[in-house]
Structure formats: C-alpha cells, structure tokens
Amino acid sequence: MVFTVLICDDELLERQVVSLIIKDSNLPLKVVGEAKNGFEAVEQSRKLKPDIVFMDIKMPGKDGLTAAAEIKKFHPDSKTVFVTAYDEFEYAKKALKVGAAEFLLKPVRPDEITVLLKRIIKVLNKEREKKLKEEELLNSIKEAESTLKSGIMASMLMGNIEDEQVLKSQAKLLGIEKLPSSVIVVLPDVNKDSPNAELYRYEVFRYIQKMFSKDENVFLFLMSEEVVLGVPSCSSPLLIADNIRKRIKENLDITVTVGVGQGENMDINVLFQEAQLAAKLGKFFVGSNKVINNDILSDFLGDISEYRIDKENTLLKYVKMGDYEKASELMEEIFDDISDFGKGSLIFCQIRISELMVMICRAARQAGLVEPKDAHFYSAHLKKLGRCKTYAALKLCFKAFLEDIFLKKNKLSSEELIRQAMQYIEDNYNKDLKLWKLAKKAYISPDYFSRLFKKVAGCTYAEYITKVRIENAKILLKNPAVSVAEVAKRIGYSNPNYFSRVFKKMVGAPPSEYKTL
Numbered sequence: 001m002v003f004t005v006l007i008c009d010d011e012l013l014e015r016q017v018v019s020l021i022i023k024d025s026n027l028p029l030k031v032v033g034e035a036k037n038g039f040e041a042v043e044q045s046r047k048l049k050p051d052i053v054f055m056d057i058k059m060p061g062k063d064g065l066t067a068a069a070e071i072k073k074f075h076p077d078s079k080t081v082f083v084t085a086y087d088e089f090e091y092a093k094k095a096l097k098v099g100a101a102e103f104l105l106k107p108v109r110p111d112e113i114t115v116l117l118k119r120i121i122k123v124l125n126k127e128r129e130k131k132l133k134e135e136e137l138l139n140s141i142k143e144a145e146s147t148l149k150s151g152i153m154a155s156m157l158m159g160n161i162e163d164e165q166v167l168k169s170q171a172k173l174l175g176i177e178k179l180p181s182s183v184i185v186v187l188p189d190v191n192k193d194s195p196n197a198e199l200y201r202y203e204v205f206r207y208i209q210k211m212f213s214k215d216e217n218v219f220l221f222l223m224s225e226e227v228v229l230g231v232p233s234c235s236s237p238l239l240i241a242d243n244i245r246k247r248i249k250e251n252l253d254i255t256v257t258v259g260v261g262q263g264e265n266m267d268i269n270v271l272f273q274e275a276q277l278a279a280k281l282g283k284f285f286v287g288s289n290k291v292i293n294n295d296i297l298s299d300f301l302g303d304i305s306e307y308r309i310d311k312e313n314t315l316l317k318y319v320k321m322g323d324y325e326k327a328s329e330l331m332e333e334i335f336d337d338i339s340d341f342g343k344g345s346l347i348f349c350q351i352r353i354s355e356l357m358v359m360i361c362r363a364a365r366q367a368g369l370v371e372p373k374d375a376h377f378y379s380a381h382l383k384k385l386g387r388c389k390t391y392a393a394l395k396l397c398f399k400a401f402l403e404d405i406f407l408k409k410n411k412l413s414s415e416e417l418i419r420q421a422m423q424y425i426e427d428n429y430n431k432d433l434k435l436w437k438l439a440k441k442a443y444i445s446p447d448y449f450s451r452l453f454k455k456v457a458g459c460t461y462a463e464y465i466t467k468v469r470i471e472n473a474k475i476l477l478k479n480p481a482v483s484v485a486e487v488a489k490r491i492g493y494s495n496p497n498y499f500s501r502v503f504k505k506m507v508g509a510p511p512s513e514y515k516t517l
Contacts, residue, residue: 003124004032006050008041008067009083010059014106018054018083021110027117038062045071050078051124052117057084077127079120083108180219180230182237182262185275186244187226189255189288200254201225207252208244225386226279230268237262241291255289257282262293269362273355280347311337312356316363324406331402335395349391353398354382364405403448418456421449422464429468430492435461469493470506477515484511 005022009015019031032048035041037059045053053071057064068080085106102116186208190200205222208229212218219230231237241258249255259279261271274294282292311334318327338352381401388394421438439449453461469491476487488499488511503511 001125001128002028002030003051003121004048005029005052005054006033006035006041006044006048007031007054008035008038008044008059008064009054009056010036011056012036014056014083018113021113022117024110025114025117027114027121029117029121038064038067041067042070045075045078049075052120053078053080055080055082057082079124081116081120180232180268182231182260183268183271183275184229184231184237184241184244185226185259185261185272185279186229186241186248187257187259187279187283189257189283197225201227203252204248204254204256207248211244211247226276228272228275238291238293245289245291249289257288258291260291260293269358273351273358276354277351280351281345284345284347312359315356316359319360319363319405322406324402327406328399328402331398332395335398339391346389346391346394349394350385350388353394354385357381357385357398357401360402360405400448415456418453421453422457425465426468429465429472430490432492433465466502466506470503473499473503473511474507474514477511480515484515487511 007015007018009018015034015036019034022029022031029052032050033044035044039062041053041055041064042062044050053068055064055068064082064084068082071078071080081102081104083104083106102120104112104116186204188197188200188204190197194200201222205220205227208227209220212220212229217232219228221228229240231240237260241260245256245258257279259275259277259282261273261275261278263271263274278292278294278297282290282297286292286296311330315327315330315334318330334356335353338349338356341348341352381397381404384400385394385397388397424438425433435450436446439446450461453464457464459467473487473491476482476490477484482490484500485496488494488496491499493499493502500510500512503514507514509517
C-alpha cells in the first residue's frame, strides 16, 4: 500500500531535498505535489488528499500552522510533519494543537526523516486496517440488515429489552431514526394446511418487503403464519394496513386479513398481542380481507380481556418463585378458563395461550430462569402451538412450555439434565428410585421427564435402572462369599426370586448358574 505525500516549503531547495530523501528511502511513499506557501498547501490538499504533509511553519502569506489547521478540518486523517528552523517551544505547542504528527528542526538529516516516516507509516497502516474492518463490518451489517432488524423487533415484541439505549444504538447502525411504536400483523387468507400455504405466505412477505424497501423505519419479518410489521408513531398504522390489504388484493391471487395494535405509551409486545389477536380472531368472527383493531373486535366479542383474572398474576408469581407444582396446577385451571371463554374457538385459545406464554417468558427472564439470549425459546413453542388441532394438543403444548421454563431453572439443557439423572442412578442404584422423585427435583412433570429420559438414554427409566443393577449384580456374583439373596438385597431388590427372574431375562442364565461360570 502506497501513501501519498505533499511537501510545502517556501524554499525550492528544501522541497527538492525532502522529495529526494523520500524517493531514496524505499518506503511505500509517493510525492504527489509541492506547495511554496500556505495558500497553495490548502488548495493542493483539497485536490490531492495527501496522507502526509511536510509543512514549513514560517512562510509568507499564510503560515504553516494556519494552513495545517485548515487542512485538518476537511482532511482530518492526514498526518502533518512540521519542519522549521525556529527552535522555539511556542511553535511546538501550536503545532501540536493543530494535530502535528511530528515536529522537526532544520537542518534535518535524511536518517531522521526516514525514521520519522516509518513511524507515520505504521500509524497509517493501523488506521487504514481499522477503517477497512469498520467498512467490512458496516457492509456486513447492511447485508444482514433484514435479519438484524428482525432481531431488534423480536426483542421488542418479547420484552427482551434490558437497555433501550443499546437498542437505539443498534438501530442507528442500520440508519433507523425511530423505533416502532405500532404493530401490524398481516395474515394471508389461506388454509394453513394447504400445500401452497407456505408459498402464499412467502409471496405476501416478499410483496410487502418490496413495498417498504426504501423505508428504513419499517421493521418487517415473517413469523410463523403471519407477516409482522413495526411502524413508527409518525405513521398512521390503520392507513398503512388498509393500503397493504388493497394492494395485495389487486396484485396477488390472495387476500389478507390485517390486525393493528396501536396506542400511546403501550409496550410494543402488548400491541403485538393485540394486533395478532385482531387478525386471527377478526378473520374468524368478523371476516377475511379486512383491517381489524381492538375496537372493531370488541364490537363483536365484547371485552375480550375479561378472562384475565388474578389467576394469571398468581401464576406469574409462582413462576418467579420457581414453584413448579403450584404453577402447573394453576396453569390447568387457567387453561380451562380460556377454553370456556373461547366458546368453541380453537384459534381464540391459541392466541390467548400464546399471550400467556409471552407473560410467563418475561416473568421467567426477570427471575433469571430464562436468559435474554434465549429469545428463540418462545418462538419454538409458538410454532408448536400453531400446529395444534385439538384442545388436548393445546393443553399438552402449554404444559410442555411451562416444563421447559422450569427446566431452564437448572441452567442445564435437557440432555445434561438426563445425563445427571443417569449418573445419579449409577451412584444410587441400590435405593428406591422413584421416577416422580427425580422429576420433582428437576421441576418437570414425571411424564415429561420420562419422555426426555428415553430420548437421551435410548431406553426407558425403568429399563436403565434394571440395566445398571444387573451390571452391578454380575460383579457381586463373582464373589463366592456373597449369596444370591445378598446380591439381590445389595442392588435394590427385596425379593430374591424376582431378582432371579429379571437377571435370567437380561443375561440368559439364572444368577446361581452365572455365579459358577
């Protein structure tokens, strides 16, 4: 990489000497211009943008200090080297104030200039590398803009905002001036089980993406079955929503139902729930190909929030306390309440449960059960919830979500949890190992624990205990001083006959015969 140099001195000979020294230095430098006074130095710098400027301080007309100060304003990255015959401290101080890289006194020896230039080149290389990295980063950010914007929006919708300033800084990197204050949910009017449903959703997403491609302040991403938009307060979300509905109807082969969540001083995640509810319930109760908000929905259903009673707050309290048993019991009561209030609408129950899942997630995060980096946690369960086609499936999904929340309390993955359970069995195989006791310690239900165990261990809980006990029995049976009955007792079987039957089934020979082998 070659760096450019401008030499400014009112003496022709001095300019020629410095130029010759630079050429003979074999350094990656090129003299691109010369100036005999401060006026020419400023003019040449505007034109050539030199990396290094050798500047004489004392010159007629505009001196070097004045010229350097002007150059620094429009070309701040340039490095100025002041060369002067005036050995005065005041000059040095002034030179440093205008950003001098070095300060040399005439006559300057060639080796001094060469050493100085090497130092400046190192600095320039570092600065250039840093600038290139910053440019690469900004380009990467630009390329991943849609993903990053989706992440910011997801954090807002989920309430995962620890520091709003951090969120604003992230938005600023993307050129976003205002964060969303209203939410629009676009739901394609297609049967979700249709083979072309996914294609239609993506087609709607791409069309809306094209509509707002030049609007940096609109957040857009595809989430499960719907397209979600975040729009700033300066916009009119109802007008935007109706424009989306009309244009999709005119240009695509499908229609969409659009839900809008808006309101002053309301959390964005609450508005998202409102918009999602408006779109899904509105499509069911009001009709498709419409724009629906909370007011319109209330005209059809009355106060849709009336089922929110103290039970929910109590459930959130149990979550924060880490009391799985009470939370699980209350969850079932709340599910029954939601089912009753839904009046036969599976969609209504899905929406309400998804809302409650958001609230539980936030409570769990506040209690330290779920970390901010686990923002995907809710989304995974939401997708499962959307696939449920019966009330029983909804209930199981809701229960599994709650179990996973409490599983996070252990700060372990499901696999790590089962590995620990397996180790516990190996260390305590001779004890009364009830499955429900281990499940209780893990803050998950016995049924869920059983499913996890089989998935990780490759066999059932009971099979694993039997396997461990029989392996230890084999070792004990090799000791002639220990009877079969004693072996059975030592490995956790109170009935020697039962032990013998199990051993023969597992090994292929009764323990008495195995003992003599």
